[in-house]
Amino acid sequence: MTLNxxxxxxxxxxxxxxxxxxxxxxxxxHQLVEAKAHDIPRGNLSDLYPRWLGTRELLLxxxxxxxxxxxxxxxxxxxGRAIDASRRNDPKDQQRFAYPLYxxxxxxxxxxxxxxGVQLAFFWLLFGTTVGTIFLWRNFFGWRASCAATTTIxxxxxxxxxxxxxxxxxxxxxxxxxxxxxxxxLIAEDRLIAAGFFLALATIxxxxxxxxxxxxxxxxIGDWVRRRNLLLAFALALTLLVGGAEFLMPGWIxxxxxxxxxxxxxxxxxxxxxxxxxxxxxxxxxxxLAILATAGLCxxxxxxxxxxxxxGWITSLVLAVTILVIPKTSPYNHxxxxxxxxxxxxxxxxxxxKNAAARMTLxxxxxxxxxxxxxxxxxxxxxxxxxxxxxxxxxxxPLYTSLAVPFAVCAVLAFNLxxxxxxxxxxxxxLTSRS
Numbered sequence: 001m002t003l004n005x006x007x008x009x010x011x012x013x014x015x016x017x018x019x020x021x022x023x024x025x026x027x028x029x030h031q032l033v034e035a036k037a038h039d040i041p042r043g044n045l046s047d048l049y050p051r052w053l054g055t056r057e058l059l060l061x062x063x064x065x066x067x068x069x070x071x072x073x074x075x076x077x078x079x080g081r082a083i084d085a086s087r088r089n090d091p092k093d094q095q096r097f098a099y100p101l102y103x104x105x106x107x108x109x110x111x112x113x114x115x116x117g118v119q120l121a122f123f124w125l126l127f128g129t130t131v132g133t134i135f136l137w138r139n140f141f142g143w144r145a146s147c148a149a150t151t152t153i154x155x156x157x158x159x160x161x162x163x164x165x166x167x168x169x170x171x172x173x174x175x176x177x178x179x180x181x182x183x184x185x186l187i188a189e190d191r192l193i194a195a196g197f198f199l200a201l202a203t204i205x206x207x208x209x210x211x212x213x214x215x216x217x218x219x220x221i222g223d224w225v226r227r228r229n230l231l232l233a234f235a236l237a238l239t240l241l242v243g244g245a246e247f248l249m250p251g252w253i254x255x256x257x258x259x260x261x262x263x264x265x266x267x268x269x270x271x272x273x274x275x276x277x278x279x280x281x282x283x284x285x286x287x288x289l290a291i292l293a294t295a296g297l298c299x300x301x302x303x304x305x306x307x308x309x310x311x312g313w314i315t316s317l318v319l320a321v322t323i324l325v326i327p328k329t330s331p332y333n334h335x336x337x338x339x340x341x342x343x344x345x346x347x348x349x350x351x352x353x354k355n356a357a358a359r360m361t362l363x364x365x366x367x368x369x370x371x372x373x374x375x376x377x378x379x380x381x382x383x384x385x386x387x388x389x390x391x392x393x394x395x396x397x398p399l400y401t402s403l404a405v406p407f408a409v410c411a412v413l414a415f416n417l418x419x420x421x422x423x424x425x426x427x428x429x430x431l432t433s434r435s
Contacts, residue, residue, distance in 0.1 A: 005146060005148030005149065005152075006148065008148060008149070008152045009148050009151050009152055009155070011152075012151070012152040012155035012156050012159070013155055014377070015155070015156060015159055015373035015376075015377065016155045016156065016158060016159020017159070018159075018373060018376045018377040018380050019159045019160065019161055019164060019372070019373060019376045019398075020159060020164065021376075021380050022161075022376040022379055022380055022398060023161065023164045023165070023168065025383070026379060026380070026383055026395050027395065030395050038089040039087070039089060040089050040090070040091070041079040041080045041081050041083065041090065041091070042079065042080055043076070043077055043078050043079045043080035043081075044077055044078060044115070044119070045078065045079075045169065046078070046115075046119055046169060046170045047169040047170055047171045047172070048118070048119065048122055048169075048170035048171075048172070049074065049077050049078050049095075049115065049119075049170075050074045050078060050095045050096065050097050050098075051097065051099055051103055051107060051172065052107055052110060052111070052115060052118060053065075053070070053073060053074050053077060053097075053115075054066075054070060054074070054097035054099075054104070055103070055104040055107040055108060055110075055111055056111040057070050057073075058101075058104055058248065058249065059104060059108060059111050059248075060111055060112075064249065064255070065097040065101070065104075066096065066097050066252070066255040066256065066258070066259050070097065071094055071095070071096050071097070074095050074096070074097070075094065075095055077115070078095045079091065079095070094262070094263075096259050096262065096263060097259065098256075098259040098260055098262075098263045099172075099204060099205075099256075100203065100204060100206065100241075100242075100245065100256055101245035101248065101249060101252040101256065102204070102241040102242060102244060102245040103172075103204045104245070104248070105241065105244065105245075106201075106204065119170060122170050123167060123170060125175070126166065126167055126170065126171075126174040126175060127158070127167060129174055129175055129177075129178035130157065130158060130163055130166075130167075130174055130177070130178070130335070131154060131158070132178055132181075133174075133177050133178045133181045133335070133338065134150075134153060134154055134157055134338070134342075135150075136178075136181035136182060136184075136185045137181055137185075137338060137339045137342050138150065138153070138342065139185065140181070140184055140185045140188050140312065140339075141312055141339075141342065141343055141346055143342070143346045145346075153342065153345075156373075157338060159373075160334075160372070160373075161331055161372050161376070161398060161399070161402075162331040162332055162333075162334040162335060163332070163335060165330070165331050165332045166332035166335060169332065171330075171332045172204060172205060173205060173208065173330075173332050173333055173335060173336075174332070174335055176202050176204065176205045176208055176209070177335040177336055177338070179198050179199070179201050179202040180198075180199070180202050180208075180209065180212065180319070180336070181339070182195075182198045183195045183196075183198035183199040183202065184315060184339075186198060187216075187230065187306045188306045188307060188311075190306070192227060192229040192230040192233065193229050193230075193232075193233040194233075195230055195233070196229070196230050196231065196232070196233025196234035196235075196236070196237060197233055197234075197237045199212075199213065199216065199230075199234050199237075200233075200234050200237030200238040200241060201237070201241075203238065203241075207322075207326045207327070207328070208322060208326070208333070208336065210322075211291070211294070211318050211321060211322045211325075212315070212318050212319060212322065213234075214295075214298075215298050215314070215315065215318045216230065217231060218298055218299065218302050219298075219302055219304075219311075221302070222302035222303040223303060264327065270327035270328055271283070271327060271329070272287055272324065272325050272326055272327050272328070272329070273323065273324050273325075273329050273403050273406055273407075274286045274287045274290070274324055274325065275287070275327075276329060276403065277403055287324065287325040290321055290324055290325060290410075291321065291325060293414075294317060294318060294321045297314055297317070297417055298314060298318070301314050310417075312339075312343055313343065313413060313416055313417050314417060315339070316339040316340040316343050316413055317340065317410065317413040317414060317417060319336040319337070319339060319340065320336070320337055320340045320406055320409045320410045320413055321410060322336060323336055323337060323406040324406045324407070324410060329402075329403065331399075331402050334405055334406070337405065337406060337409045340409040340410075340412070340413050341369065341409060343413070344362075344365070344409070344412045344413065344416075347416065348362060351412070351415070351416060357415075358415060361411050361412055361415055362412065364408065364411075365408035365409065365411060365412050367401075368401045368404045368405055368407075368408040369401075369405060369408060369409075371398070371400065371401045372398040372399070372401065372402075373398075375397040375398040375400070376398040378397070379394055379395060379397055379398060382394060
């Protein structure tokens with residue numbers, strides 16, 4: 001291991017430790033102070049809990065997980081009490097069971113266990129899944145990274161605010177990210193039937209896989225004879241999931257749609273990143289243009305093999321654009337930006353040598369992506385010498401660039417795809433074995 005690689009690991013470890021301390025002691029500390037001052041309820045605050053309780057009530061007691069009664073029971077566990085709309089400081093999010101019903105098939109083995117044990121086990125499941133996701137993308141890109149480089153990537157990923165938020169909340173997004181990575185890796189290995197089943201499982205969060213699924217459908221049609229098994233397996237698996245859920249509770253689709261509609265209402269319309277940064281109207285137009293531009297690139301690259309550089313770039317762009325346009329700005333969704341960041345890091349030298357515009361794009365992207373760790377380190381230093389209450393709004397500094405991260409990743413990916421869309425026959429090195 002060279003001096004530079006050792007230094008990279010040490011810096012990554014320092015960055016990760018700073019972010020863990022920042023989240024655990026500063027962010028959560030601030031939330032506790034605010035909750036006490038304004039009588040804001042705090043229960044287990046686990047995003048897994050509404051899904052777990054809904055699954056338990058359906059499978060053990062045949063109760064409707066979308067019902068108002070179950071929603072109230074969920075709130076008692078999630079917030080510590082049912083929320084009251086007449087209380088000004090009570091949360092707006094009702095924590096309804098706003099998932100496709102077939103998520104119960106994944107959670108069914110846990111319904112007879114105490115939630116405290118499920119919560120702990122799920123934390124480590126998500127932790128391990130995230131580690132696996134890193135290796136799946138690394139191998140998919142054919143990146144023969146050194147042990148030090150891989151360790152650095154793992155430390156920065158697990159020590160990012162986005163992943164820490166997902167782990168703290170036990171967010172199913174981290175599991176979906178792993179399913180997506182597995183599906184794409186299987187496609188690259190020409191194991192299309194297995195890939196179709198993994199992709200279908202990932203639809204437990206349909207908003208995260210909708211654009212990706214559209215791209216993979218187009219890609220499969222681009223060489224139907226060789227790739228049709230992907231779509232056939234996906235359609236079969238999704239039919240089994242939806243049909244099995246319908247057998248458990250007929251009419252669940254209508255209730256799911258109603259839950260989603262209510263969710264958007266009590267979350268102020270659930271705006272996307274573009275809608276928040278620009279405006280609801282112009283942000284919607286910008287999102288449509290981003291989707292159209294991505295669709296155009298997908299159309300031009302629909303015939304590329306899964307072993308090509310172009311397939312990796314366009315798939316990463318599709319996931320990054322998803323984060324831009326979905327009606328949700330939660331940082332934990334940024335785990336879908338991981339392949340774009342890794343691919344950009346792998347090819348940064350080539351991009352740097354292109355021209356001044358490419359270098360400026362890379363520098364801006366690096367600043368946006370790395371700022372949270374730098375700021376977290378600074379806030380942690382300040383907190384060691386000053387009480388949290390005396391630091392004012394300094395605690396929020398690491399989150400300043402959060403909304404800009406998807407833009408940065410999209411910009412770098414789109415910059416490289418301009419050339420690949422024209423010359424799309426270049427292939428990557430042979431994939432390494434999955435670690």
